[in-house]
Amino acid sequence: MKAADARALTADQLKEELAKLKKEQFNLRFQKATGQLEKSSRVQEVRRDIARVKTIARQKAAEAKA
Template sequence: MAKIDDFRTMTVDQLDDELLKLKKEQFNLRFQKATGQLENTSRVRQVRRDIARIKTVAQTKRAAAVSK
């Protein structure tokens, strides 16, 4: 899983930026699905899981920063 390792090397600010980018993509994918223009349906699932991964890593980093 190279992706989770990439997320772990990012700072919290970078994770927040990536999260914002993925949420915009998720919105666009939902819009495409509603209008029948979505070609790659598996991308919806990938984006949703990446959002969850980023939230998990960010929460872990914030908790570690508080406990120090």
């Protein structure tokens, strides 16, 4: 997910996206533990996407507060 895409989302949509990414991260960790992970780079991509969504959500909350 690009930062521009995430900025276009509302706060509720960001929460939903974060939940989806966390679920995917869990599934990827489970696949890695069982040796079924095919694309290991996806773990890092998801981790960065989670950080990106959290950052943008925090920025939107600060803007709304100000």
